[in-house]
Amino acid sequence: MFKLFGKLSKKDLLYAIICVILVAFQVWLDLKLPDYMSEITRLVQTSGSHMRDILIQGGYMMLCAIGSLISAIIVGYFAALISASFSRKLRKDIFNHTLTFGMNEIKNFQTSSLITRTTNDVTQIEMVIAMGLQMLIKAPIMAVWAISKIVNKSLEWSALTGSCVIILLITIICLMIIVLPRFKIVQKLIDKINGVTRENLTGIRVIHAFNAEDFQLNRFEDVNSTLTRTQLFNQRCFAVLNPVMNLIMHFLTLGIYFIGAYLIMNASMPEKITLFGDMVVFTSYGMQVIMSFLMLAMIFMMWPRAQVSAGRINEVLDQKTSLKDGNVLDGVKGMTGTIQFKDVSFKYPDAEGYLLKNISFTINKGETVAFIGSTGSGKSTLINLIPRFYDVSEGSIYVDGVDVKDYKLDHLHHKIGYVPQKAFMFNDSVYNNVAYGDNGKETTSKRVNDAIRIAQADEFINKMDNGLESHIARGGTNISGGQKQRLAIARAIAYDPEIYIFDDSFSALDYKTDSTLRKELKEYTKNATTIIVAQRIGTILNADKIIVLDRGKCVGIGRHKDLMKNCEVYKEIALSQLSKEELDNA
């Protein structure tokens, strides 16, 4: 938490110092109030005092109150300024830092966790600062000042106030010890309720088909009753807090009066009136002392939650990205559009086994190269190495004759049009979704239109209400899977890259659309190098080069006909999809 405070700018710190001074001023005024109060009391008590004096004292008291209000408003203004600009800065830092992450870091943190760290955790801290900052400054000043005012007035009253504070603190500490760990449990149980319900919703057809409604309900009720039990316990504990607080405050006043009666009785005549004035003042100072301790206790209650959030944020900010930017801007002349893998091996940094082992091959300009292999053979992993989503563990990859690690990252990405397995849509218009990205050139609307036509997306876009300007919802929920895939492909075409990478991007298209699309794409981008990962043999039958992967190893490179003869794995895959005659005829 304190580490994050280092992010406060000099200006913010200046504001904070102003706050401290103003709060001190405010406390001084607040504590001055009882003085005037006692003065008024004394005047009222003494017969023969003039109304004018009372009014003057009342006026001073009002001035104090107004002064306190004004400084409180100014402090509130600065506190809001500090907390809002602090959270803005924090969010920005986390967001920009996350943008530099490679896939490795994203995978380690998990996307959903990164999202809550950037949003909820920051909000959590912001709230603590907004509320806590004032209290944090005010409570100690108030406590010390109020105590110093009353400490030598009467030992008996001080002892009473002290014991009230102690009882209050003990109650709060006990509550925290008992309840705080259970708060975490409640959070987990709520996640669980969410989880079970989500399962029920996503698996509704399965549950119906198995007549498993009661089974599912039982699982829900288990969590539901545990949650209720835990929450009930927490709230029952907390039910103690309010009555105890009220009791303490009331008993403090009563106690001061009661003790006061004895003190006054035993005092000498002239001291009696002074003692009485002191008594009235003491009740309000005593209350102030208790209040300031209450504030401190509240900060202590908020602190652990903020601390957890701060820890999670620091984890993100301290995570160094594994991607190191290079400085080469362009490839070797004459080698444009080529890709070369030299003895490439890959494993996740913390993992034991290799996902890819000693892969070597060369792709020439304009070639179409397909990767095939069973699930888990490493196809997607392999192509993810080209745009440096991950870095190779051993060996190297050359694009246009230059090691990918030496490129300036955005210049490497200029060359590559990547379409992932799961098409990703932005919450924006169709046009902006297709024209997305920065490839160092201007994307013309002609290029976008061509891309849409080639990706076979024009038909359904024309049917949409606003054509190219139609809005696509977050995550593309308002269009079908196949439509999303076509738009994702159009995006890659509009990006005008030297190299296309299709990671199983045709899976949601039917055979007909799939083959028309690829045919038109080939015509449009004669010079581009194309890399395809596919499941269907039909999709890759005509590739210039097919690379067969099996458990992370390259077990065959060649054209379809050659592989049918000399690659056992390929043959098995092919025969599992098509009959011998069909394959021979193809």
Next chain:
Amino acid sequence: MPRGGRNFEKSKDFKGSMKRLLSNLRPWRVMLIIALSLAMISAILALISPNKLSDLADMITSGLTPRINTETVSDIMSDQTISANDKLAFSQLLENAKTEDEDILIKLEELPKPIYEKIKPEMNIKKITKLSLVLAIIYIVSALMSFIQSLILSTISNRFAQKLRSRISTKINLLPLSYFDHNETGDVLSRITNDVDTIAQHLNQSLSVLVTSITLFLGSILMMFITNWIMALTAIISSLIGFAFMGLILGKSQKYFIQRQKQLGNLNGHIEEIYSGHNIVKAYNGEKSASLEFDALNNRLYYCNRKSQFLSGLMQPIMGFVGNFGYVAVCVVGALLTSNNIISFGVIVAFMIYVRLFTNPLNQIAQALTFLQSTAAASERVFELLDEKELPNEDEVTISIDNDKVKGNIVFDHVKFSYDGKNDVIKDFSASVKAGEKIAIVGPTGAGKTTMVNLLMKFYDIKSGDIYIDGISTKKLTRQNIHDLFVMVLQDTWLFDGTIRDNLKFNNTNVTDEEIMNALKTVGINHFVTTLPGGLDAKIGDSETVSQGQKQLMTIARGMLKKAPFLILDEATSNVDTRTEELVQKAMDKLTIGKTSFIIAHRLSTIKNADLILVMQDGNIVEQGTHDTLIAANGFYASLYNSQFEK
């Protein structure tokens, strides 16, 4: 919706929702009434105590000043034991007191003992002790009552929340599947957690606060007027000025709070989008534009944040000021009245507390009302879900088909269906399936393949036409009965968070481990399962250890363990590579012997050996026959099939 953000949603029909909410609380009404009465009594006690405290203050004051009045003076003068000299000094002192009162108290104390004893201030300590005791008892009783009251209320609100959650969860399984076509998972989830939570929390807090505050508010006004009407008016008017001011600010800050929620939502949406599309953002160099948009959204949030926080932060100081202002007004007017001997000092003390008792509840009532407002909005969403139309009741159904006796013939007779009531997805589907046949349904995306299966399973009701199982219309059978007849394996690999054993058993409790292992062996992952830590006891959660393909194989195994005469495979092997698929297919073929099975597949290779292939396009069967006859016919199927090899 992000937690921690305050919810200021307005309800559509506040009155109606509150009424409904209260009527739902009926089972707890006795407890509720007890709790609220306790809250009221505790508030009344809080109102009485200032009066007692003022009596206490008066008693102490009366022990403050010397008793110099006609009675004591004549007593002294007539006392024979006091010397005439002393009497003279005393009366001289009294004369002087009228002109200069500086040292009078000291001089009084220096008077001879017999006189001093008579005029010495006397503290009635006995009475004070008694009154203090009474006050202490009042405080303790009041605290106890509010403690019991909040115990009861938290019990009610939590039990109520539990019940609401149960009702929603039960409801989910009673809803027609079409409901889930229009509603997002996140929306339903937020109703079961956030909304129910809001209802429970706010109900718990606001009900007792409301009762206490209203009692305090009305009571304090009453008590003030009873005690002294001039002081009462002073206190009320001075506080109201403050509150008008506060209302102004509150209205303004509300606006910024709503905006803040909106901006926070926008920003969160952007963050979510960029993080989840991280690889695309990177590959297309979208970092700069993402960062720019982020800054714009972040700035807008900053602006609303600052405003709303500043304005809401003003509440506390203004409240304090209103308190002080009322205090001064009460003191000044009180002093005026005291000096004119209209009221005693104790009244001022009482009013100091009344001012606080009067201003606090107003603030709390306002807060409780905003709480109730969001409670109403939340309960509207919960009730909306609970009111959704359920699947038709099937109590009157008498016919059922027994699992063991079913033959296995299915007839589709001119089936028509639409999801939205307007556009027919299935236009006119007729087919006849004989017992033990393997039927494949193929066609392009959106042709209605999955819809056919949904109708067969009676997940949706047919618009017109009918489906017959062994000659009995499915309309006359219960859904449960039909579901018992079918084994269904779907494309999505749905498994719940639990052990592999529990997942494979599912609701089928009398399955042995041996049977489970056999099923796993059939789909070829028995070896994989035994390598997992715990074997069958290994948990399937979010763990990365079990791949999508392996999960799908488990769902197939789960289907195998259910013994039923019909089998539906809806793209059941799409996540598995073709080699594994072939293995599974062989196993399935063994399983489907004697069973009537329906297979929907993307990969045409999977279904070549089907007894009947139904080719669907736009909700109709356009062709049917075996693979060979359809290829020979050279129609839609053939073109679909051949497009795999096109150059």
